[in-house]
Amino acid sequence: MRADAWTWSYEGYDPGAERLREALCTLGNGRFATRGAASEEPAGPAHYPGTYAAGCYNRLTSTVAGRPVENEDLVNLPNWLPLRYRIRPADTPDPGPWLSPDHPQLTGHRRTLDLRRGTLTLRSVYEDGAGRRLTVTERRLVHMAEPQLAAQRLTFTAEGWSGDVEVAAGLDGDVRNSGVDRYRDLADTHLTGWDTGIEDDDTLRLHCRTRTSGIRIALAARIRTAPRPRACHADLTLRCAHRILTVPLRPGATATVDKTVALRTSRDRGVTDPLAAALGTVRDAPAVPRLLASHHRAWDRLWQQARLDVPEEAGRILRLHLFHVLQTLSPHTARLDAGVPARGLHGEAYRGHVFWDELFVLPFLNLHFPEVSRALLNYRHRRLPAARDAARAAGLAGAMYPWQSGSDGREETQRLHLNPRSGRWLPDHSRLQHHVGSAIAYNVWQYWQASGDTKFLHTKGAEILLEIARFWAAKSDWDPALGRYRIRGVVGPDEYHDGYPGADRPGLDDNAYTNVTAAWVLTRALDLCRTLPEASRRQLFERLALAPDERQRWDDIAHRLHVPYHRGLISQFAGYGQLAELDWAGYRERYGDIRRLDRILEAEGDTVNRYQASKQADVLMLGYLFSPAELSGVFGQLGYRLDDDIWRATVDHYLHRTSHGSTLSALVHAWVLARVRRADAWTYCEEALTGDVADVQGGTTAEGIHLGAMAGTLDFVQRGMTGLETRDRALWLDPAPLPQLSKFGVRIRYRRHRDIDLRIRADRVTIAVPDSEHAAVQVRLRGRPFTVPPGTVRRLELPGG
16 A cells, blocks of 8 residues: 555555455545445455445345344445456457456556545556557546536557457446345345336436335436447346447557446435436536546535644545545535444445444534534434334333434344354344433534534424433432432443343443433533523423423432442443453463454353453543543532542553454543553554554454544544533633644634634644634633634643643
8 A cells, every 4th residue: 555645545456455445445425435346346255346325225134043133224226337348459350358457467456546636546457468558547436516426437548459449338236235244144135126228329227226115226327438439239137237339449549438427316305206317417417527627626625624734644544534534424414314324335334324423423523514413413303203212112201212223213233143253143232322322412412512503402402412311310210228320221332241240131230431421411401401592491391291300300310320439440330340350461362363352252152241351442431522620520410539540540440451342442542541641642543543544453444434433533633632622602722732743733613613723733722713704712721711803813822831
């Protein structure tokens, strides 16, 4: 791999690395995305072309361990990439074989991702024993300004021969969801009802639908060449459509094939006939050079809005992360009903489901694209009725949001999961991670603090927040022996521990992260109840049938929830301190990579539930969500003391008992250690940065990038190292730059102010507010108040700098 400031290049062809490269070279626009697969190859062991549209799900039933299991998946849509080619030299009667990166005549191959312009270029060179050479260059885009369009430009250059190049340009509807090996025994054919054809001599069409959700999908591909083809004909089957073109080629000259594709679905706003819409869209589309120009302009606007100036290698990786975040969640997402897929629109891992990853994504988007954050919160609000139904089915009040979400808000978490190490299907209790509700409430509050969108907070936001508070109140039981409320039967962010050793029921009691965030949610709900305008408060309370005694109970719980401790440290959950210590050195020596310690122990006939071992940050997540002062305040409200010594000892305890089986774990540890043990923070920061680039988790990135971790690294610079908080109508700053990142700059959008530039150095902060008619920006630098009027720049010295 080679990289400069704005491009990522992979030299040579490596079948074992292809799927990873395809994921990292995905192109998208927030509406749909396509993996960076070779256009010459169908899906196979080395290649996996995949196209995914936000919110396009389908449900199938499989037989697992002798029982029917229903799963909903983000559907792999028809492949629009196919462009195959072969040559026929003038002195040869028959064409040669179809060429591809797998062909033995390949002598050079490069894949280059241009982050600034949002394009992928694939260059292949073939040479036969007779000295005939063919250079093939494909430039590809998924249009960022016209989100229904994509395009490919294929150029051929001959050296040492003349003749024809035969090109098969097509649309392939014969696709499955087969991109994740551990799902291989599950039903994977989501499409049906195929129909293909050709229109206007140069345009192919393909129409199909999803099997159970009934989403209609249409693609139209316009294919043009220069020079004009000697001959062309259509090759149509039930599921595939191709145009076969014979294009003349002379030594030193270039032949070009342009393919412009429109993708429309019945989920598109204002579309009743996706096929007619696709044909109309591609008919009206400009030529590929004009599409490239408008696409480049759209990307330039995005880079200006989300400017991030970080030097050297860290800056290069952060640009790649930002690129993939914007391809999954762009301004186009604001017009969709879609959530935050944990693996982006880049692959099929986690079935394209929405977890809690928005907790790591929205804080970044809030300060750049708040309209996208609002749309993602609207996705949650539309599914509030389903969350209420889930709570009611569990005998509880309020809203119980699912751990995994998809199309309609029901719980999508599977009941069984496969341990690939042992080959056994095991019970999956991760649906007990009810802390997802607190993550949603946190995002509602943070969005309002950053955007000032009081209208949303007082309507949809209030409804979400109060119903989640109501759920936590219903989930809390009074324990007279403790004199405190308890929350029982949950699973925390750690995920390894889903029950007590030998227990006959799943779940844990008093997970510290769950309880503390529940207390925070209840407090914010009460704050909102007090500050709502009278008319809004009355209407909301009537609609929710919220009685005064409920709010009194919320206040009592918010001050008396139990937080367990052991040996003076915050316990991950009640009873954690009684678990056995693991022989960490022994397991590392025996297995090397022990990130998925749970799978290792299960394959040995043991269970991670017996040990003080975590997959990822759990208690330490509290230090990720809350500044030291706010976290200390929440603990004080609950009647516990949390000073620097206790927190440092707690951090040290879990630091040595975490296997980091999630890409989110290194991110959280870097964030927390930047404030507690700065000398150790960079190790985890580097791991978070390279998690996908180097595929740290061992094969998982090929199945889709880790969107939360990518957005989280951006936010680590934006908020983590600046200490940036948006509260009390001010920007609060408490910089903690690492020695390895001692100077950097970010551009943010805060309330009505766009393009505020923050520059951090070891000894000062520079704040530039663009000229406008809005009020001055209020800043609190380590508690000291400053005012920065529009059109001015202030350089503020850091105390002790």
